[in-house]
Amino acid sequence: MQLEIxxxxxxxxxxxxxxxxxxxxxxxxxxxxxxxxxxSTLQSGELRVTDDKGVETVYELKGGxxxxxxxxxxxxxxxxx
Amino acid sequence: xxxxxEIRYRITSIGTTMQITSAMKMVSAAKLKRAQDAIVQMxxxxxxxxxxxxxxxxSLDSSEGVYSRENGKAKxxxxxxxxxxxxxxxxxxxxxxxxxRLIQASYSESQVTVMSIGKKANEFFKKTDFAIxxxxxxxxxxxxxxxxxxxxxxxxxxxxxxxxxxxxxDQIILVYNQFKxxxxxxxxxxxxxxILPPEVDESSKTKSDYxxxxxxxxIVKGLIPLSLKTQFYKxxxxxxxSEHGARMTAMHKATDNASDLRSDLTLQYNKARQAAITNExxxxxxxxxxxxx
Numbered sequence: 001m002q003l004e005i006x007x008x009x010x011x012x013x014x015x016x017x018x019x020x021x022x023x024x025x026x027x028x029x030x031x032x033x034x035x036x037x038x039x040s041t042l043q044s045g046e047l048r049v050t051d052d053k054g055v056e057t058v059y060e061l062k063g064g065x066x067x068x069x070x071x072x073x074x075x076x077x078x079x080x081x
Numbered sequence: 082x083x084x085x086x087e088i089r090y091r092i093t094s095i096g097t098t099m100q101i102t103s104a105m106k107m108v109s110a111a112k113l114k115r116a117q118d119a120i121v122q123m124x125x126x127x128x129x130x131x132x133x134x135x136x137x138x139x140s141l142d143s144s145e146g147v148y149s150r151e152n153g154k155a156k157x158x159x160x161x162x163x164x165x166x167x168x169x170x171x172x173x174x175x176x177x178x179x180x181x182r183l184i185q186a187s188y189s190e191s192q193v194t195v196m197s198i199g200k201k202a203n204e205f206f207k208k209t210d211f212a213i214x215x216x217x218x219x220x221x222x223x224x225x226x227x228x229x230x231x232x233x234x235x236x237x238x239x240x241x242x243x244x245x246x247x248x249x250x251d252q253i254i255l256v257y258n259q260f261k262x263x264x265x266x267x268x269x270x271x272x273x274x275x276i277l278p279p280e281v282d283e284s285s286k287t288k289s290d291y292x293x294x295x296x297x298x299x300i301v302k303g304l305i306p307l308s309l310k311t312q313f314y315k316x317x318x319x320x321x322x323s324e325h326g327a328r329m330t331a332m333h334k335a336t337d338n339a340s341d342l343r344s345d346l347t348l349q350y351n352k353a354r355q356a357a358i359t360n361e362x363x364x365x366x367x368x369x370x371x372x373x374x
Contacts, residue, residue, distance in 0.1 A: 006125055006129065007231065008311060008314055009122065009231050011125070025295050025303070026295045029294065036292055037292065038292040038294060039133060039136070039291045039292075039293055039294070040293070040294030040300070041294070041300050041304070063232075064306075064307060066130070066303070068129075077126055077129055077130055077133075080230075080231060
């Protein structure tokens with residue numbers, strides 16, 4: 001799926017990813033390819049991204065945020081990373 | 082005609098001033114580029130946030146909530162955004178003027194507090210009756226410009242929002258220069274709180290059925306503060322970009338004026354020099370004639 005991680009200061013990630021784990025407001029959320037349309041608020045915590053080469057990157061999410069999945073595209077708006 | 086030495090002295094001093102103004106222009110141009118990049122960076126974030134918020138709140142009654150409370154205008158907080166430095170044309174004075182005009186025109190009956198941002202507005206408003214008294218609002222606003230990260234700015238925005246939540250104010254207004262391009266700044270008066278109902282574009286409404294985590298109400302509750310902070314941050318970024326644009330234009334004009342003045346003076350200098358030489362020749366010729374007879 002296509003993944004974009006954006007903060008007001010800069011764009012953190014933009015590209016293909018196979019699996020993303022989000023710190024959702026009610027607990028961890030795993031997003032894989034072709035996930036149904038979803039909007040979720042995020043809390044502070046770890047954001048794990050596995051890109052198309054199988055490399056896992058961990059981002060530290062600070063403050064709140066929101067994630068939206070639509071048409072196999074995941075957009076994460078974070079306050080800061 | 083002024084004497085030669087005086088004119089020469091003025092020409093050198095104008096040359097020095099010109100060097101300074103043209104250097105300042107170049108510095109402002111570089112800073113403007115960076116400030117513009119920051120605005121461009123944050124645009125996708127703001128747009129996406131607005132569209133998500135629009136998607137959700139279209140089906141929700143957004144008139145409820147702490148940030149939408151309409152309560153007249155008995156206690157008003159005005160936030161004029163200026164800069165720490167001068168030499169940028171009418172940039173600062175127009176914000177200050179607009180603020181005082183706004184207070185006289187719309188809020189003469191209200192209890193007005195001004196939380197000025199930037200040294201120029203601070204200097205002006207601390208002498209007035211509108212200065213902040215005993216609240217927890219940020220006062221050292223000059224330092225905000227040292228670190229223009231979202232984290233730092235949103236901290237100040239959060240304090241302002243808290244003051245509104247605690248009913249310290251009924252209305253919060255932002256006065257700032259909106260960035261259009263390097264030469265044009267639009268002075269903007271914008272209501273920050275309470276939130277004006279968002280204009281929802283019918284075509285932008287999504288047709289897909291979203292899963293909401295945890296639920297619509299919670300998401301809206303979480304997103305509204307985020308969107309307010311973004312609005313505040315955007316105003317700050319706009320103001321900084323406008324400042325550099327205004328300074329660039331002002332310094333460009335100053336350099337042009339200095340160069341005009343210098344060429345005028347050079348002409349005057351050359352005329353004076355020529356006149357002095359002519360005079361000298363006349364004297365010599367006159368003297369020789371006198372000796373002959």
